[in-house]
Amino acid sequence: MLLIRRFEEGMLRLHGRGILPCHFHVSIGQEATAVAVCGAAEEHDVLFTNHRSNGHLIARGADPGWMFAEQLGRVGGNTNGKGGTLHMIAPELGMPWTTSLVGCSVPMAVGAALIHKQQRRPGVVIAFFGDGVMEEGAFYEGINLAALWHVPLVCVCENNGVPTELRKLDTTQPSTFLARRLADIPSAFGIPCATIDGADVEGLFDLMTEVVGTVRRDLAPYFVEVRTTRYPGNRALWPELAGAETDLAWAWDEGEPPEQLAAWSRDSDPLMGFVRRLLAQGAVSRDDVTRIDAAIAARIDEAMESAIRSPQPPPDSAYGDVWAAREGSS
Amino acid sequence: MLLIRRFEEGMLRLHGRGILPCHFHVSIGQEATAVAVCGAAEEHDVLFTNHRSNGHLIARGADPGWMFAEQLGRVGGNTNGKGGTLHMIAPELGMPWTTSLVGCSVPMAVGAALIHKQQRRPGVVIAFFGDGVMEEGAFYEGINLAALWHVPLVCVCENNGVPTELRKLDTTQPSTFLARRLADIPSAFGIPCATIDGADVEGLFDLMTEVVGTVRRDLAPYFVEVRTTRYPGNRALWPELAGAETDLAWAWDEGEPPEQLAAWSRDSDPLMGFVRRLLAQGAVSRDDVTRIDAAIAARIDEAMESAIRSPQPPPDSAYGDVWAAREGSS
Amino acid sequence: MKMSYLKGLALAIDEAMAAEPRVILMGSRMGGHLTAQENEAFAGVLDRYAERIFMNVPIAEFGLAGAAVGASLAGGRPLLSFNIGSFMLHGFPPIVNEAPNVHYTTGGRCSAPVTYYALGGIRGGGSSQHSHRLQAMLGNVPGLQILAPATAGDAYGLLKWCLLESRNPTVFFAHTDLLLSEDEADGASPLLPVGSARISRAGHDITLIAHSVTVPRALAAADALAADHGVSAEVIDLRTLAPLDAATVVDSVRKTGHAVVVDECHKSFGVNAEIAATLAEAALSHLKAPIGRVATADVPIPYNLSLEREISVTPDKIVQGALSTLEGRASC
Amino acid sequence: MKMSYLKGLALAIDEAMAAEPRVILMGSRMGGHLTAQENEAFAGVLDRYAERIFMNVPIAEFGLAGAAVGASLAGGRPLLSFNIGSFMLHGFPPIVNEAPNVHYTTGGRCSAPVTYYALGGIRGGGSSQHSHRLQAMLGNVPGLQILAPATAGDAYGLLKWCLLESRNPTVFFAHTDLLLSEDEADGASPLLPVGSARISRAGHDITLIAHSVTVPRALAAADALAADHGVSAEVIDLRTLAPLDAATVVDSVRKTGHAVVVDECHKSFGVNAEIAATLAEAALSHLKAPIGRVATADVPIPYNLSLEREISVTPDKIVQGALSTLEGRASC
Numbered sequence A, B: 001m002l003l004i005r006r007f008e009e010g011m012l013r014l015h016g017r018g019i020l021p022c023h024f025h026v027s028i029g030q031e032a033t034a035v036a037v038c039g040a041a042e043e044h045d046v047l048f049t050n051h052r053s054n055g056h057l058i059a060r061g062a063d064p065g066w067m068f069a070e071q072l073g074r075v076g077g078n079t080n081g082k083g084g085t086l087h088m089i090a091p092e093l094g095m096p097w098t099t100s101l102v103g104c105s106v107p108m109a110v111g112a113a114l115i116h117k118q119q120r121r122p123g124v125v126i127a128f129f130g131d132g133v134m135e136e137g138a139f140y141e142g143i144n145l146a147a148l149w150h151v152p153l154v155c156v157c158e159n160n161g162v163p164t165e166l167r168k169l170d171t172t173q174p175s176t177f178l179a180r181r182l183a184d185i186p187s188a189f190g191i192p193c194a195t196i197d198g199a200d201v202e203g204l205f206d207l208m209t210e211v212v213g214t215v216r217r218d219l220a221p222y223f224v225e226v227r228t229t230r231y232p233g234n235r236a237l238w239p240e241l242a243g244a245e246t247d248l249a250w251a252w253d254e255g256e257p258p259e260q261l262a263a264w265s266r267d268s269d270p271l272m273g274f275v276r277r278l279l280a281q282g283a284v285s286r287d288d289v290t291r292i293d294a295a296i297a298a299r300i301d302e303a304m305e306s307a308i309r310s311p312q313p314p315p316d317s318a319y320g321d322v323w324a325a326r327e328g329s330s
Numbered sequence C, D: 001m002k003m004s005y006l007k008g009l010a011l012a013i014d015e016a017m018a019a020e021p022r023v024i025l026m027g028s029r030m031g032g033h034l035t036a037q038e039n040e041a042f043a044g045v046l047d048r049y050a051e052r053i054f055m056n057v058p059i060a061e062f063g064l065a066g067a068a069v070g071a072s073l074a075g076g077r078p079l080l081s082f083n084i085g086s087f088m089l090h091g092f093p094p095i096v097n098e099a100p101n102v103h104y105t106t107g108g109r110c111s112a113p114v115t116y117y118a119l120g121g122i123r124g125g126g127s128s129q130h131s132h133r134l135q136a137m138l139g140n141v142p143g144l145q146i147l148a149p150a151t152a153g154d155a156y157g158l159l160k161w162c163l164l165e166s167r168n169p170t171v172f173f174a175h176t177d178l179l180l181s182e183d184e185a186d187g188a189s190p191l192l193p194v195g196s197a198r199i200s201r202a203g204h205d206i207t208l209i210a211h212s213v214t215v216p217r218a219l220a221a222a223d224a225l226a227a228d229h230g231v232s233a234e235v236i237d238l239r240t241l242a243p244l245d246a247a248t249v250v251d252s253v254r255k256t257g258h259a260v261v262v263d264e265c266h267k268s269f270g271v272n273a274e275i276a277a278t279l280a281e282a283a284l285s286h287l288k289a290p291i292g293r294v295a296t297a298d299v300p301i302p303y304n305l306s307l308e309r310e311i312s313v314t315p316d317k318i319v320q321g322a323l324s325t326l327e328g329r330a331s332c
């Protein structure tokens, strides 16, 4: 979680330096979901992420070095400058394609899961998507197909706009989406569902281990709604740093989060909550925390600087990669 | 109901004569739905029908004469040969446009209902559609919008493949659609739902009167699932006459329906059931029935023959009607 | 009065909503990432007609596109904004296969006066999925008006015409790179019926045929051609792609004898193809050289900005294309 | 061996499924309303590979099109049939904005070898909503192969190539009016890589450039031109529209000096426009007359069969178009 947090704070710094090519997204406050799901996943599993992908990738083991280069569109990223922030991929980690079209990933994940089942491959398919996906018709067509074909698919719906006080419940006030309880919908299609507080990383890990295990065993779909509370820096169209970068020392009351961050940091940040619980359990010391954080910060700084030094792809590479060579020829 | 039945039997005869231009649909066995819904509707209401439109149109008051001409693509139809069987319209009856794309009518009906509400027009919007529509994503986007905008929309879902023994229940065995209880879905969006046996015309009429009244009063959507059992002539890709045209004398056991029709006629045909009940109640006599039927048959025969005599539209009319003249100019 | 393209859109909407209570506004914002500028341009408008504004909507492009058709059938005059044009693909069933069929298929009895608005085009980092230019695709749909004006004044005039006068479905393409461009225009300009091109710059050696964002680029190229090469280029702004004002294009090329079509669509099957084909059919004997086609390369849009620029239409490439054509060579 | 187009499709699928366990078949039937003939052509195939056949599916074109992309990403080689081409519009987001972007956007690291099949075209009474020809629209999508073969042998060879060899997404258009047409072909024909046109009939006065259902019509017109007018027409069957075999077209027109493009798409922005533009760019100096464009009129498709015929491409209209071009007049 900490690596993800520091990576995304690094993204906000890059944005501050004005060198990101365009609009981007951070998943601050959703790190526990990524960590728990990827922790429960196995090597052969295939994962579909979305426009908010940093957490999923890092939790799956992606290296911040190429990820920064990819975000910047540089050589050293995973696509030689072609994909970028909306299409962060890692085929080597079972993440072959990332769509940024809201909703499309669900049917694609269903199709991938169909192949896994039909070819009797090891590995299930996991699709991360936002609550907004349930406003798109593609979601419904997808889950109906998943239920029809009975495919090994874990749907992880990241409902990231839940008010703090409702996070442990399973309903919210309708906004542009009128279903009060998201899980009612997959349930209607006969798909088992679970709902969980996304600030509770231990609970998430237990649940996801069970869910992924069940899907692996039963070769049938499962739907999980993970409820998180929006990071205050994620309220406008462009993400921004809400007050300050996370200071883990807030966990032992050294200094205080800036006002705009205080309530969120206290009640809704899965990272700070986890650190506080680890400290309280005596599982780590303040020194451990500070040391680990420093190491991660150094790793992020180095990854970022090396990405910035990475060259632009050669102009005429723009004309390549349109057509894939025929089977067997490459 | 009888006029609809005889019209559609006429369609099967036209097909037998090989003069229908293409594939077409009949709603034999679904007449009660059309009659009940249109009976409950008022003049200012707007209705959206679908590819299976004969019943809806006739129940709304459309004349079989132009309908046959339209089915044949002739002058005298409602579109001068442009629309035809998949696009039966009657603007003068509040049926301005008929789509044959499964699912599209739901969002269109929602938009029409939005205008009715926003312009404070009298009249609600009624959308007829098949159970297959719930397999299309457009349905979900549509009902979410209907719930969001709180529009006066009656969704009439004609579930026309329900086995006889399940017709009075509210669940079915999943086929390509995995939700066992259709009403669960609109319910999840907060839309009130009702489920009814489509062979029970009296029950349907009571229910639809209440539903349409509620929608008119509350200016909010309602969903009704009408469950009918497939007419045996509707099992293949092209509709065919199952055994024989309906003989109302079967109601008083004069002769017997052909074997392939017998069970359906006895248990699932809303028309025969209604005639039998009327006779049992003494509301009509056998003579009344025979007389009415003869009059309707004559009307249908005449309408059909006059449509057949109707000319083809002139070839160069094919180039007109692409662009509508500007506002106020026509 | 100097006015930005965004302001031209806002003014058209404001005036149309004031004049015609049947006009409603649905969908997403219209200015892409230019939130502040959009807010300024639209200041007051959204409040003034609050009960006819449905801009807090779910992510449901198909549903909204269909609802807009339905609204138009029931007597509304809806404007639906998709914001980013690529998302319009989700709405193709209603946009392509409902609205444009209504008038014809009902034998002229009904019509669907709905206006779809989107920011088309390559926008800087939009990568493959957010950079579409769909005007050529939609051009193959009879019954659909397609507008892609290049100036604030035309944007104002055409949008207002759609909202008040047109009884046909229309797709209106703006472009991120045009939204802040300014030109002389004011609310008193006449309505602008679709179907007429504009000669943006007169010339006699060669005709550059452009639309939307390629108009300012063609004008820049024309400046460079004049300054550096002594070539007098005529620049045509098509403004509306369907119906297409073929006569203006053909007349110009009859005069200059040379044509380069400048188009932000991919080259193959782009708008440029239709224009070139029109000329090859109607002005062949006047052509002194092959028709040049300067368009976006036939590759998905890359993320990296220098790659993106590499495959895009630039004034430089237009100049090169024009010079090739004038030398009698094909331009690519 | 004489073989029908339908049988060519069935044989390609049969052999591809036998040779390659990654091939799966999804979606709706492939023969439109020709149920009996389809059953005969496919006899045994659906049973033989039952566990790789997913043909009992919901009405969910978007979901299926997306699932097919996902299946191809995960190592399957899916063939998804839409039956009627118009329904493909529902699947445009995955077909246009997912599959063709995968290879490029991943920097060549992944690809989406999915084949979409549909019956394109005007089919007799399909009216405005069921008669689409989407090949021109899809032509503006880089990274998408578009095939529209005209003969049983080519249908067999190209489909088999897609299923076994291609690593790119492909849209394959058949046509109701071709399904029962027969020609010499057999299962031993070589695979047919995309991107090569065929000269279906050699000639020296004029080139008729056709694809799909317009090929037999152009051949009929060529017969009539020879018999009634002493004109020797060369007929080119494009077979694949993307990638397009421009060289074969250009070479032929360089030879004949006259070209008529014959296209079942609507004329404006149709396939015919791209071909005409290609010639105007690459063969202008060889053209002795304006390029003729014989295509479906720019109107939605009407229901009535005589109206439908009125706006359709017929051998007669091709003959007229060729004669106009030979007289140096534009054909419309």
Ligand SMILES: Cc1ncc(C[n+]2csc(CCOP(=O)(O)OP(=O)(O)O)c2C)c(N)n1
Residues within 6 Å of the ligand: A051, A052, A100, A101, A102, A103, A129, A130, A131, A132, A133, A158, A160, C059, C087, C090
């Ligand atoms: C089909 C489509 N429509 C609209 C968008 C624009 N868009 C990008 S992210 C986003 C919000 C998505 O919300 P959600 O799924 O909840 O994900 P979150 O951003 O909250 O993680 C929207 C509307 C898009 N990318 N794709």
Ligand SMILES: Cc1ncc(C[n+]2csc(CCOP(=O)(O)OP(=O)(O)O)c2C)c(N)n1
Residues within 6 Å of the ligand: B051, B052, B100, B101, B102, B103, B129, B130, B131, B132, B133, B158, B160, D059, D087, D090
């Ligand atoms: C978008 C779309 N996909 C497929 C079809 C082909 N089609 C026509 S009717 C039909 C079945 C519709 O079933 P249902 O909605 O239950 O209506 P019913 O025919 O049973 O009355 C299908 C698949 C279509 N018309 N539109």
Ligand SMILES: [Mg+2]
Residues within 6 Å of the ligand: A130, A131, A132, A158, A159, A160, A161
């Ligand atoms: Mg969200």
Ligand SMILES: [Mg+2]
Residues within 6 Å of the ligand: B130, B131, B132, B158, B159, B160, B161
């Ligand atoms: Mg049905």
